[in-house]
Amino acid sequence: MRTTPYRDVTRAKCGRCGERGEYEWSGVCAERRGKIIYHALCSACDREANEMLLKWFYGVGKATEIMRGYE
Numbered sequence: 834m835r836t837t838p839y840r841d842v843t844r845a846k847c848g849r850c851g852e853r854g855e856y857e858w859s860g861v862c863a864e865r866r867g868k869i870i871y872h873a874l875c876s877a878c879d880r881e882a883n884e885m886l887l888k889w890f891y892g893v894g895k896a897t898e899i900m901r902g903y904e
């Protein structure tokens with residue numbers, strides 16, 4: 834697991850599906866154990882992760898509204 838940020842995340846592969854990385858995600862608290870863990874995500878997986886968390890946090894209506902403005 835990576836504990837330092839990517840210098841250029843587009844040169845890394847998405848940690849979930851292997852596509853070209855586009856966004857850096859600093860993981861979730863449970864996997865940190867005192868350190869921040871960095872992951873590369875492609876744009877499709879980044880979008881999916883955002884949508885999933887927004888739905889869980891705000892509910893479907895508000896999540897859909899927020900995702901509309903997210904590219």
Ligand SMILES: [Zn+2]
Nearest residue numbers: 847850875878
């Ligand atoms: Zn991906």
